[in-house]
Amino acid sequence: MNRYQQTRGLYRSRRGFIFGVCRGFGEYFDFSVFWIRFMVVVVLMITGIWPMIGIYVVAALVMKPEPIRPFESVAERDFYDSYMDSRHRTARRVRRRYDNIDQRIRRMEDIVTGKDFEWEEKMNSVR
16 A cells, blocks of 8 residues: 555545445544444434434535545645535636637637638749
């Protein structure tokens, strides 16, 4: 296990039973998932169904899903965390990048399909 996997954050597990919350806590605290689930069931019986289900659903909504592949560097982890924290900002950044590429392609098309380009091609082919 490399050092980036050892210092990983608290994520919902993709291999979990229901939303992966208990397995995520188990992996984060290096504790048996069985005992975490057991404690959740005990607390569920003591406090009642609705409070514990509410806490569990809130935890599932707040916790980020586990990355599909392990991080290979701190920069990858920072990018993943920033993406998961602000998806709208990341979508705007990607959209802006593709809009810039689209504008560059349109300018190139204008140059290639313009009259000056045809004239230059004809002049260069005569020489």
